Amino acid sequence: MSKRSLILVVEDNPTNQLLTTMVLNRDGFETAVAESAEDALVFMKSRRPDLILMDVQLPGMDGLTFASSLRSIPEAAGVPVVALTSHAMRGDRERAIAAGCVGYLSKPIDTRTLSDELRALIKPSQPASVSA
Numbered sequence: 488m489s490k491r492s493l494i495l496v497v498e499d500n501p502t503n504q505l506l507t508t509m510v511l512n513r514d515g516f517e518t519a520v521a522e523s524a525e526d527a528l529v530f531m532k533s534r535r536p537d538l539i540l541m542d543v544q545l546p547g548m549d550g551l552t553f554a555s556s557l558r559s560i561p562e563a564a565g566v567p568v569v570a571l572t573s574h575a576m577r578g579d580r581e582r583a584i585a586a587g588c589v590g591y592l593s594k595p596i597d598t599r600t601l602s603d604e605l606r607a608l609i610k611p612s613q614p615a616s617v618s619a
C-alpha cells in the first residue's frame with residue numbers, strides 16, 4: 488500500500504473548499520486547505536504536498552503570482568500546480584502555463600473527473616517513500 492497523496496487546496500471560498508475536499512477525500516486523497524497564497528507558503532514550510540490545486544482569484548497574492556513564486560522555493564521543487572478559474576477567458580490557460588502551472592481547470596469542478604485528472608498529474612512517489 489502506498490501512502491495517500493496529499494493535495495493542498497488553495498481556495499478562499501468556503502463552499503468551494505468544502506466541495507473540493509469532499510470529492511478528493513471520497514476518491515482517496517489526503518487534503519489540506521489554505522485560504523490564501525500566503526497561508527499556502529506557510530504550510531509548505533512544514534509539509535510537501537504531492538499536488539497543489541490553486542484558485543487563480545485569491546485575496547492578497549493572486550494565484551498566478553503564487554505559482555510563479557513557487558519556482559524560487561526549494562520545498563516546492565517538482566510539486567505540480569493546477570490552476571482553477573471561474574472566469575475562463577481566452578489566454579487564461581497560456582497565462583497559467585507561463586506561471587508554471589502544469590494544468591488548468593475551469594470552475595465549477597467536475598466532481599466525476601477531477602480526481603482522475605489530478606492523479607494523472609501526480610508523479611509516482613520515490614521508491615524510498617513506498618512501504619513494502
Ligand code: MN
Nearest residue numbers: 499542544545
Ligand atoms: Mn477565489
